[in-house]
Amino acid sequence: xxxxxxxxxxxxxxxxxxxxxxxxxxxxxxxxxxxxxxxxxxxxxxxxxxxxxxxxxxxxxxxxxxxxxxxxxxxxxxxxxxxxxxxxxxxxxxxxxxxxxxxxxxxxxxxxxxxxxxxxxxxxxxxxxxxxxxxxxxxxxxxxxxxxxxxxxxxxxxxxxxxxxxxxxxxxxxxxxxxxxxxxxxxxxxxxxxxxxxxxxxxxxxxxxxxxxxxxxxxxxxxxxxxxxxxxxxxxxxxxxxxxxxxxxxxxxxxxxxxxxxxxxxxxxxxxxxxxxxxxxxxxxxxxxxxxxxxxxxxxxxxxxxxxxxxxxxxxxxxxxxxxxxxxxxxxxxxxxxxxxxxxxxxxxxxxxxxxxxxxxxxxxxxxxxxxxxxxxxxxxxxxxxxxxxxxxxxxxxxxxxxxxxxxxxxxxxxxxxxxxxxxxxxxxxxxxxxxxxxxxxxxxxxxxxxxxxxxxxxxxxxxxxxxxxxxxxxxxxxxxxxxxxxxxxxxxxxxxxxxxxxxxxxxxxxxxxxxxxxxxxxxxxxxxxxxxxxxxxxxxxxxxxxxxxxxxxxxxxxxxxxxxxxxxxxxxxxxxxxxxxxxxxxxxxxxxxxxxxxxxxxxxxxxxxxxxxxxxxxxxxxxxxxxxxxxxxxxxxx
Amino acid sequence: xxxxxxxxxxxxxxxxxxxxxxxxxxxxxxxxxxxxxxxxxxxxxxxxxxxxxxxxxxxxxxxxxxxxxxxxxxxxxxxxxxxxxxxxxxxxxxxxxxxxxxxxxxxxxxxxxxxxxxxxxxxxxxxxxxxxxxxxxxxxxx
Numbered sequence: 001x002x003x004x005x006x007x008x009x010x011x012x013x014x015x016x017x018x019x020x021x022x023x024x025x026x027x028x029x030x031x032x033x034x035x036x037x038x039x040x041x042x043x044x045x046x047x048x049x050x051x052x053x054x055x056x057x058x059x060x061x062x063x064x065x066x067x068x069x070x071x072x073x074x075x076x077x078x079x080x081x082x083x084x085x086x087x088x089x090x091x092x093x094x095x096x097x098x099x100x101x102x103x104x105x106x107x108x109x110x111x112x113x114x115x116x117x118x119x120x121x122x123x124x125x126x127x128x129x130x131x132x133x134x135x136x137x138x139x140x141x142x143x144x145x146x147x148x149x150x151x152x153x154x155x156x157x158x159x160x161x162x163x164x165x166x167x168x169x170x171x172x173x174x175x176x177x178x179x180x181x182x183x184x185x186x187x188x189x190x191x192x193x194x195x196x197x198x199x200x201x202x203x204x205x206x207x208x209x210x211x212x213x214x215x216x217x218x219x220x221x222x223x224x225x226x227x228x229x230x231x232x233x234x235x236x237x238x239x240x241x242x243x244x245x246x247x248x249x250x251x252x253x254x255x256x257x258x259x260x261x262x263x264x265x266x267x268x269x270x271x272x273x274x275x276x277x278x279x280x281x282x283x284x285x286x287x288x289x290x291x292x293x294x295x296x297x298x299x300x301x302x303x304x305x306x307x308x309x310x311x312x313x314x315x316x317x318x319x320x321x322x323x324x325x326x327x328x329x330x331x332x333x334x335x336x337x338x339x340x341x342x343x344x345x346x347x348x349x350x351x352x353x354x355x356x357x358x359x360x361x362x363x364x365x366x367x368x369x370x371x372x373x374x375x376x377x378x379x380x381x382x383x384x385x386x387x388x389x390x391x392x393x394x395x396x397x398x399x400x401x402x403x404x405x406x407x408x409x410x411x412x413x414x415x416x417x418x419x420x421x422x423x424x425x426x427x428x429x430x431x432x433x434x435x436x437x438x439x440x441x442x443x444x445x446x447x448x449x450x451x452x453x454x455x456x457x458x459x460x461x462x463x464x465x466x467x468x469x470x471x472x473x474x475x476x477x478x479x480x481x482x483x484x485x486x487x488x489x490x491x492x493x494x495x496x497x498x499x500x501x502x503x504x505x506x507x508x509x510x511x512x513x514x515x516x517x518x519x520x521x522x523x524x525x526x527x528x529x530x531x532x533x534x535x536x537x538x539x540x541x542x543x544x545x546x547x548x549x550x551x552x553x554x555x556x557x558x559x560x561x562x563x564x565x566x567x568x569x570x571x572x573x574x575x576x577x578x579x580x581x582x583x584x585x586x587x588x589x590x591x592x593x594x595x596x597x598x599x600x601x602x603x604x605x606x607x608x609x610x611x612x613x614x615x616x617x618x619x620x621x622x623x624x625x626x627x628x629x630x631x632x633x634x635x636x637x638x639x
Numbered sequence: 640x641x642x643x644x645x646x647x648x649x650x651x652x653x654x655x656x657x658x659x660x661x662x663x664x665x666x667x668x669x670x671x672x673x674x675x676x677x678x679x680x681x682x683x684x685x686x687x688x689x690x691x692x693x694x695x696x697x698x699x700x701x702x703x704x705x706x707x708x709x710x711x712x713x714x715x716x717x718x719x720x721x722x723x724x725x726x727x728x729x730x731x732x733x734x735x736x737x738x739x740x741x742x743x744x745x746x747x748x749x750x751x752x753x754x755x756x757x758x759x760x761x762x763x764x765x766x767x768x769x770x771x772x773x774x775x776x777x778x779x780x781x
Contacts, residue, residue: 419740422763423661429765430668457763464742 011214015221016205023228026250030236030243049248050094056255057087063262065151067215072375075207075215078133079258080151082126085158086255089122092162112240116175118165120189125158127196127226130219134204180240190234197227218261225254287385292323294369294382298343301381312358328354328362339369346371346379352389363390407467414464421460425453459576462590466575469597474514476626481508481518481555485543488522495530499539506544509553512625517598522557524591525618529559534613537561548621552604557618563610572608602626651678651780652701654692656717657709657738658684662761665768666707666738673773675780678704686715690723693730705734705756705779710741718749725754734779738771 060083068076096115165172175186204220207213229247237243284291284304291304300323303315311318311326318325324332331353342349349369354362369384428450435443485505489496496503503526522543529541540560548554564572575593595618599606604622653674655666663682670680679701683689689706706724710717717737724730736757737750750758757775762768 415742418742422740422761425763426661426665426765426768433765453763 011217015217016224019221019225019228022225022250022253023232026229026247027232027236030232033243045242046097046245046248047094049245049252050090050097053248053252053255054087054090054094056252056259057083057085057090060255060259060262061087063259063266064215065148067262067265068151069148070375073213075133075213075219077151078129079215079219081154081158082129082133083255083258084151084155085125085129085162086122088155088159089118089125089162092166093118093122096166112180113172113174113176114165114169116186116240117172118162120175120186120193121162121165123226123230124189124193124196125161127193127200127223130223131196131200131203134200134207134216134219176240181238182240187234190230194227194230194234197223197230201227214261214265215258218258221257222254225257226251229254289385289387290365292369292384292386294343294384296343296371296379296381298340298382307386310357311355326356328356330354342369343382349382349384355386363388364393365389407470410463410467411471414460414467418457418460418464421453421457425450425457428453459590462575462594466590466593466597469517469594469601474601474626475516476512477515478510479513479515479518480510481553484515484518485522488519488526491523492526492530495527499530499533501530501539501541504540504542504544506542508543508545508555511553511622513602513622514598517601521595521598521620524595525557528591528595529557529561529616532559532561532563532616534562551624553622553624555620555622557620558615559617560615563612563614563616565612566610569608569610573606650702651704653678653680653704653707654683654689655680655707656683656686656689656712656720657707658712659709662709665765666772669765669768669772670776672769674776678776678780685712686717686720686723688714689720690715693724693733703733705736705775708735708737708739708755710737710739710746710750718746718753721750721753721755736775 061080064076064080064083067073068080093115096118173185174183175189177183201220201223204216204223208216208220229250233244233247285306287304287306290307290310291302292300292307293302294300299320301319303318303323307318307323308315313326321336324336327335335351335353338351339349349367352364352366355365356362365386366389367384367386369382371379372381372383374380428446432443432446432450435446482505485508489503489505495501526541526543530539533539537560542556542558544556546554546556573592573596575590596606599620599622602622603626604620606618606620608616608618610616653670655663657663657666667680670678681692683692689708708717708721712720717739721735721737724733724735731754734756735754736759737755738759738761739746740761742760747758759771762771
């Protein structure tokens with residue numbers, strides 16, 4: 001980027017240097033020439049130069065307005081208008097030239113004064129429009145560059161202005177005296193013109209240094225150049241004669257520079273387009289995806305070589321809607337419908353379908369297509385990519401099947417093992433009854449059997465609960481978490497009172513959730529905080545909220561309990577993980593697993609940070625809304 | 640399977656529908672511990688046997704105080720039997736107490752909806768089963 005700017009800085013210096021050099025040479029020629037060639041000896045001079053200037057004006061105006069059509073920049077617009085004015089003005093000027101016709105009369109006028117006024121008017125318009133171009137402000141607000149229609153209105157306006165001198169020839173102020181000498185009025189008018197060119201030139205240079213828009217650079221050149229030429233002529237030429245006209249020739253050079261600038265702009269643009277097209281094609285053809293494009297009406301007009309190689313059928317035989325024939329018969333109809341719907345509503349297309357490979361095997365693809373719009377927002381074409389997802393699909397199926405199996409296993413274990421366990425416990429009770437009078441040792445062993453069975457029962461119940469949480473549907477409603485926490489605390493009241501616990505609850509928000517599960521979440525978290533306390537401590541529990549990212553709620557639960565080593569943080573939410581000894585704190589170690597399950601079912605996250613004997617801090621993020629569609633998608637996937 | 644306790648003619652009888660012999664034993668022992676002396680028990684092990692017993696015209700030597708009904712039984716399960724009992728005008732008045740291993744909330748709602756007078760999950764401890772029967776006896780044997 002810096003390189004480009006350094007190059008452009010060199011161009012600025014080149015522009016200023018050439019301008020000053022040429023102007024100095026011109027001034028030197030004017031000052032050193034003693035004799036004034038008679039203009040009547042070369043009657044062709046003015047019409048030929050005039051026609052060249054007009055042609056140059058038309059070319060620059062066409063290119064500049066073309067550039068405006070693409071870029072929508074005010075600079076191109078006003079440059080276009082300025083050069084249209086020159087073209088029109090020069091045309092009128094040539095028509096007013098006395099040497100034009102065979103008998104020495106002009107078509108439009110015969111008075112040198114009229115042509116001098118017209119000339120002055122033309123260059124004033126040019127200088128004014130060029131100033132407008134670089135300040136990017138329209139003198140008339142309602143005619144600010146809106147489109148080519150506005151350009152047309154301006155051109156008509158300029159034409160009307162330039163026809164005025166002919167219709168009021170007798171009333172025109174005198175710019176030239178009958179003997180060809182300039183009047184004071186002429187010098188005044190030329191001064192204004194000079195001023196507009198000079199100011200315009202300075203502004204153009206600043207504009208160019210700011211934007212590095214090369215058109216502004218060329219405009220700067222022509223403005224500064226014109227300033228020097230007019231200044232040189234004004235200082236040395238006193239009469240409406242050849243030397244005065246010579247500046248027209250020099251001015252043509254300045255204006256040709258703008259034409260050159262615009263043309264080189266177009267050439268480099270063309271090169272860029274070719275390069276980016278090549279890069280685009282390389283990119284398209286090196287991607288693992290199958291790339292395709294469709295016209296705005298939805299008909300496919302390009303299929304990347306990958307698609308052709310995959311299907312083994314030439315692209316020409318698959319364009320239009322014929323690619324649909326490569327799809328699995330079961331996917332064809334809906335694919336077409338989904339595609340047509342996307343094309344009709346101009347929305348993102350996303351669909352999964354199976355495509356027939358050259359060897360006849362169907363493989364799953366995920367396809368996406370985006371409408372590409374032109375600057376006016378109309379859809380130019382659709383750009384689509386199809387990614388093979390066969391592996392993903394298979395893994396997903398495997399994962400789902402495994403998940404289902406696991407759920408069944410955990411349901412089976414928790415449910416079916418209860419029955420024999422119940423009998424073990426019942427019979428142990430009976431044995432204990434029968435053992436009255438037996439020795440101490442067997443009775444003790446029976447009691448241990450009893451306790452082990454009890455613990456197993458608790459674990460099975462927890463497992464059953466956990467697997468139930470996974471499978472039972474969520475009953476979603478708007479839940480006030482503040483109320484839920486209050487209810488949880490009321491349920492735990494006896495324990496809280498027994499432990500003399502202090503609980504601080506912040507102003508908790510509402511969110512969409514399953515109320516019963518939220519209650520259980522807080523029961524577990526508060527119960528957890530109460531349970532893991534050093535002996536004799538007074539538990540302190542804080543439940544609060546904080547601003548969360550959009551669409552989420554934040555809940556923090558902190559306690560002053562025994563805490564744990566941070567290294568365990570990853571495992572604390574696993575079921576049946578116990579960080580403390582079996583006998584210190586009872587329970588099977590499923591409470592936090594239940595918490596995580598609940599939070600995850602609500603598409604949220606739960607994390608914990610802690611240090612030994614520093615308490616634990618749980619952070620929960622829950623979405624404000626459980627979108628129904630997300631729920632539906634899950635169901636669709638599990639189905 | 641029928642296993643009555645031969646006693647002298649008494650006022651009350653309890654009908655137990657459960658196919659699990661262990662459970663039959665637990666229930667019998669719980670009734671022995673909880674019920675006043677002289678209450679007879681009669682066991683059936685599926686829904687069809689239960690309905691046959693209830694509809695049999697033979698003279699019964701005791702008034703049926705209540706039915707203990709398991710839900711999961713062969714041939715005809717407890718839910719169907721319960722529905723049939725409560726739909727039959729002559730039988731609907733007999734209290735039916737469901738005693739099952741089912742943990743499902745759905746079963747509880749279904750049985751309550753069908754008109755079961757009680758619903759208990761089979762407890763794991765002998766003491767708790769006795770408590771259930773002493774409660775039932777207090778309620779239905781007076």
